[in-house]
Amino acid sequence: MPDATGLELIAHDLGEQVPGSVAGTEHYRGIATLIVDPGRVVAALRWLRDTPNQAYAFLASLHGSDYLPESPRFGVHYELLNMDRVERLHVKALLEEPGDGELPELDSCVELFPTADFQERELYDMFGIRFRGHPDLRRILMPEEYEGWPQRRDFPVGGEPVLFTHNEHRTPRWYE
């Protein structure tokens, strides 16, 4: 992990090279978090990956979170890793909820990190975050015709009726 000073240096350099990309930094419990502007995520990730003295070339994980009732509501987390220095950098993009049933959008980083393919699909599936430029943005874990975004905090737990023979008459024509 870069220490607090190192994180500020990264944020400073990134802010100079990709203007307007850094929205803040956090250093909590030894984890360095770089908050980036959602519009410039891919540019920031590319800079972090390709700059020789950064070289965070491995995307260990990509996941999402829902900070309801806070605003901005959604967080997309990129866990970058430099395998030579064994340093991890947590890059976070915060997304506003667009409202009117629209889905929040973010640029896809599959071009930079092919590993993001499944994980962006999982985020789309679970949080309804649309990744622009993803080659094949479909639901991955839930059925394709499923409606709703299960991992959002306003989605109730236990909303799916489980079908048994004793209650199948309550959901007629379930087999269709």
Add this chain to the structure above:
Amino acid sequence: MSEDVRSLAAGVTAEPAVQGTPESEELLTINFGPHHPATHGVLRLLVTLRGEEVLDAHPYIGYVHTGIEKSCEDKSYWKVIPLVERMDYLAYYFNAMAFCMAVERLLDEEVPARAQYLRVIHCELNRIHSHLVWLGTSALDLGAISIFWYCFRERDKVLDLFEYSSGQRMHTRYVQVGGVIEDIPAGWAEKALAFTYEMEERVGQYEAMLDRNEIFLQRTKHVGIVPEQRLLGLGVTGPLLRAAGNPWDLRKAAPYSSYDDFDFRIPVGTVGDCYDRYRVRVAEIRESCAIVRQAIEGLPEGPYITTNRKVALPPRHELATSMEALIHHFKLVTEGFRVPPGEAYLPIEGPRGELGCFVVADGSAKPARVHMRDPSFVNLQALREMVVGGYVADLITNLAMLDPILGGIDR
């Protein structure tokens, strides 16, 4: 009438039909799984074939998606442990450990040395158990049935050890936030030591069965090679990456839970084919045995769980005499402990690669988000690259050597 039949019969020849595409060029899309023994779970693959050659393979997953991550948000922290254990059902100690370590990071809680050693011992036994299931079922996929029985015989001994130390054979809930639930019982250490010696001998016997088996060698050697850089791009970790020659192992690279106390080696491959993947995992069983031995022999004295009563339950005998202990017990069992707001991603080295747990705490007694970065889920993306251009039979080999656990993929 009879003439017509004769003229028809005259037209029937053994020559291939001249019109249309030749049979060898005909494409066939088949559905492989989800209920197929060789998919090691409920994985569905849509495979496009030209004859025996695989042209494309697309995994369809989600058949055992049970929304564990969602359920975790509705449970207090210590009740999440049994849930996350059921994700990757062959690596339950690892799941629980990744989650507990993430929560400990958020709580800034120190884990006593004895607890760290006990965690290491159980994790390494779990790694042996996981690799044994993998070896048995993979060899079964390649047509060797006896190795399956031998592996499951040893696996049962590991499960006996788990049952002895925690009361459960699988999903033991042994790892707790701040330590482990209980100290190892009397006589356990001797049994575990005896097991490691026996296991090393058994590994030699497995190798004798497989390493000179011509069918096994022909089906695994030079099959499914993906360059190391491509594997890194795809996020592949664990034995698959090490088989390609990259010695990345979090136990060595970023030691956690006192892994730096032990002397062990990281097996790596040279070619990166399925045979190397097999060799790396088998060698890892040996290294795990060495770690378990060192940890048991150097097991430090002291508490097995943190003495912070705000996090860990007080000892049972204190409840009869101490009001304070009773209050702590009551609070922990009813509400659970609260975790200050923050988020942490904590990776450990699971049997299949980097197993990371991401926890968001919002200050309440329940996590706001629990996410497992499951290695099987990420590694599965490499399957297409491994199988395209090979034969259908190699698809089975690759899938077996990928070692996907669908409970972890679908969560």
